[in-house]
Amino acid sequence: MVDAVVSHYRQNLELKELAALAGCSVRQLQRRFKQEKRLGPMEYVIQLRMESASRMLRHTDASIGEIAYKLGYRDMYYFSRAFSRELSFPQSLRAGLHYTKLLGTYEYPDLPAVERLAPDLIICTEVHEQYLERLSGIAPVLMFKRNENWQTILSLFGELTGKRAEAKHIIADYLRRTALLSEELATVLAGKSVALIRPLDSLVRVHSAAHRTGAVLYSDLGLPVPLFVADTSDTAYHISVERLPAVQASHYFLLSNGLMQDGISATEQRVLGMLGGGEEQRVHSVDAATWIGSYGPLGINGIVDQVEQALLGVT
Known part of the structure; x- marks a missing residue:
């Protein structure tokens, strides 16, 4: 049963369709997954998708939209929110992230969440130019070029934070x-x-x-x-x-x-x-x-x- 779900997790299937592929009833599929994975079958599908999305985001040139499509998502905003919830950081960085909030993804920022945060300054790159008007209505915006020199960015951050x-x-x-x-x-x-x-x-x-x-x-x-x-x-x-x-x-x-x-x-x-x-x-x-x-x-x-x-x- 589990193998059948693993083989089809990229497809946009409902629970009853997964059960049919596994050759069992919906109830049998749910019971088996609870026993083996301690997750429901659809929860396990989401876990597999998020793990795959994380690998593709880190190790390929695919955009968020392309990744979402490959994993069976047709709603980019829904995928962005789902991925943000599952996103994890390397252990070496987690200690410094206690007071941060996830605000969507790089290509699909969660603009309502940015508004609720009420920031004093918004820092982004030219990738977010399509959102510039709305972002500017929330707070002053500092936009870098996508390929900006890291020394230029660090120098400016030093000025902004009093750590020149x-x-x-x-x-x-x-x-x-x-x-x-x-x-x-x-x-x-x-x-x-x-x-x-x-x-x-x-x-x-x-x-x-x-x-x-x-x-x-x-x-x-x-x-x-x-x-x-x-x-x-x-x-x-x-x-x-x-x-x-x-x-x-x-x-x-x-x-x-x-x-x-x-x-x-x-x-x-x-x-x-x-x-x-x-x-x-x-x-x-x-x-x-x-x-x-x-x-x-x-x-x-x-x-x-x-x-x-x-x-x-x-x-």
Whole structure:
């Protein structure tokens, strides 16, 4: 019975339809789930959907709307509210979140909840431009670009919170660290270029220095940019897997979705097979969610840690 529900949890089915798929009555299905899962069958379906949504949100480029559709939801607002209730944070962040409230999701903010909160200031990105008029009616709005430099954001937060000195200290430490590390890396790499790539469904995204994470590698750490991605008019280029050798990098930081569904995609497998490894070409797989989703000093310094470990062997 449980297996039948697990196989169909993405479909928009009612309880009686799930019971029919399991080959039993509704009452039998409910009793079996209470015994085995201590949840009702529909509660278990929601749990499976939220776990899947969390993985897709962290490890793919899919939007909230796309995720909702894949999981059988047709009402985006309902899904946003359901996901917000189930959303959890890493243990390392929970201690500082006691006085925070979930206000919807990144793409679908719960505007009535924002109004009830009555904030003094609203901070958002250009992704929320469609809500700007309504948000401005609630409180003054500070809107950042989606790809805004984290140092700019931290400096402004320092001003707003009366912690300008602390913010300057964090940034100064980072600049000092990356300056010293860039000198070591220049010696080790000796002109060998480094690429930042992300396998998608059927293509490979090659990031440039215009991307927030690319800027850490190419601007802050001074890593040599492949000629293929020297242009910074866009944050990334999309190429076929077959064209990947044209990048001609010696080191590839591969933004992996391997944590999603406990395995890597077919495209990622092809990329790994094509690059092959060896002394002249090395691949360093890193977590895409961490490298793409890091907007502050903790995450950015974590990326620098991994670059240092990969290229210098520092643990």
